[in-house]
Amino acid sequence: MSAPVLEIDDLRVRYAGAGRPALDGLSLAVAAGEVLAVVGESGSGKSTLALAILGLLPAGTDVAGGVRLKGEAVWAGDRQALGRWRGRRVGIAFQDALASLHPLRTVGDQLDELVARRDPDLDRNRRRERVLALAAEVGLDDPGTLLARHPHRLSGGQRQRAGIALALAGRPEVLVADEVTSALDPPRAAAIAALLRRLADAGLAVIAVAHDLDRIGTIADRLVVLRRGAMVEAGRARDLLSRPRSPYLRNLLASRPRLDANPPRLPVAGPDDAPIAPSAPVAPVAPVATIPERPRAPVLSVGGLSVRHGRVAALTRITFDLSAGEVLGVVGPSGCGKSTLARALLRLDRAHDGAIAVEGRDLLTASGAALADLRRRIGLVFQDPAASLDPRLPAWRSIAEPLVVAAVGDVAGRRRRALELLREVGLAPEHADRRPHALSGGQQQRVAIARALALSPPILVCDEAVSALDVGVQAGILNLLRDQCERRGLAVLFISHDLAAVRFVADRVLVLDAGRIVESGPVAEVLSHPSHPASRSLLAATPRPIEAA
């Protein structure tokens, strides 16, 4: 390794009013031409590290320790030094590129401003050249058009490239990339990861903060694993991912769903967020006798469903059946219509054409009480667990809400049922009276699932239900979904862009592209021998775990 560009020495960070430090004595170094990946679950302090390097932590935060650039100490308390440091020596790109770009100015203008700030002597034409060079560097094709656009008119991948270009505009020596691939679908995430690699190969020192081990493993030279603000393990990425030394990393790696294996249950990493025996779901459960044998009538039948948003066709002639006890995966790139499908199935989006039959009854023509009744036959789980619960309501009240709306039972009865459901989804009675902010992300998602199951619907629609969760927590939720299918004959529509999760949880899969079903079939078959280019590109962009040599 060449001489380090950026060194961090015994960095300690404690947020105002926090009990335990967010970073507890972290030391690391990154050299030019290198991608250093910092990985860990939520709360591990990895984003705190990214912000600390740039001196972006909120006022009142306790920061101790040193950050040195080429041996020169950077003191976070000196505002003027910080101004010279940010952007010019170290640039940062964020997960949510749309939120980090100025909404009212074109991307080109924003880049131009930073270029001018770096080199005030450049004239207009020279600055333009520099901006075009930046656009080329981050792979913004057709810069003439894209640079004249406002951020909201760029696609997710283009925005992320623009965000990285912004971070590079001051020609920094170090780029901090904070979860820049996390909000993107597999093809776009793969392209952005490749971009980071290319930038490092061109001589930049890159610190990539990430939670997706496989994705970051494809580009990282070295890996630092954080847990609760402390380093668990560090070393060459390839070695660490193929031969993890710490039990923590080993568990984390083992609990990922994989494309090339299909275990009945996922091992749950570390102390799961669910307080009851972590290994419990692994025990085989006896199928309930009431589940009808195959072939069975579909509980959900969709025929020729088309949905338009204004003049744009969001879904075109979608046709599929879903049977009891079956998990149907729906995959596709961003904007393919996956979420529109979830909303249309509950008539939250208006269907333009086609038919949806829930247990043989037509949903699209139902109205009033009949519509409410049909909607109650479908449970819905969303991506963002924090946003899917009313922040003021204790868990049991959220779970009981469908019962209140459907006028089932009295208060005592509803509370009893809520407690029953809590146990069903792997939570304890003590969680019943907690509000969402006092629950972890995984626990919140379990509560959301309990609510979706409150009226014992035969169908559950999960819209990216595990995408926002950490690996270990995700494994627990995926196991839970499989349990519900096998034990209660629940039919699940599992919408996700995570092919590995779909591979684990689903029996069949639909591939959506530009609002149409382009391929469907048993999950093992479609994901091992995809025939349509859209499925192939999704699959090709899904990182494979690095195996022991």
Place this chain on the structure above:
Amino acid sequence: MVGALEWRTRLAGLPAPVALALLGLLVLLAAIGPWLLPFGPEQPDWANASVAPGIAHGHLLGTDAIGRDVLARTLAAGRVSLLVGLVAALGALVIGLAYGAAAGYLGGRIERAMIAALDVFAALPFLLIVVLLLTLFGRSLPLLLAAIAGAVWTDLARVARAEAARLRRAPFVLAAVAVGASPARIIATHVIPQLLPLGAVYLGLLVPHAILVESFLGFLGLSVDEPSTGWGGLLAEGVQEMLDAPWVLVAPAAMLVATLLAATVASDALRDRVDPRRSAA
């Protein structure tokens, strides 16, 4: 960014805790002051009519032309103004929250129609109409309260609408729609409770606004009936004898200004504390 709070605080030279303490003192004075004074607000002291503020004759802030104690009248009027202001502001709070929540949550054509109605309402020369109504139908407390609430509720309704529109897309609201909850139920159980912190903060701004409107109407002689008049009524009386006995005007005016200033500064500070979006450096 220099917020409204900072600007006003500098203007008044009044830090928020001082404003809060001053407001508390003023309310306390109005609440219990009249009991502690030796003179009733309507009690004439013929021997000391139109005396200037002083200690010797016992009238600390002087008396008016018919010998009524100015301090006693100012404090008693404070009760009327504060009470009418508070009740009217509460009314405005209820109307504004409900209207805003309904418009924002229902969305679409209903929302557009409700906003258009709000715009028309806000564009009317409302106080002129109130003056007309009060003159036509005579003064009555319910009409007065409705008039004041009607004058001050629109800003809150707009803010509440924006917040409710954001909630319309929240997954937990969709989850409720998906189990067949009615719009009325969702507005009542999910939307309005989320708006309550906003409402609490706005109440602090509505009360001084309502007091101001009450005083305006009182000044025109359209507020609560004699003899229990508010600050506005006292101001009108004070103007009559402004040249002979300026203290009759100055005392209620000072009290009114102090109350409005203290309440506004205090509630601005409260808003900055509650709403993190406004407190960023």
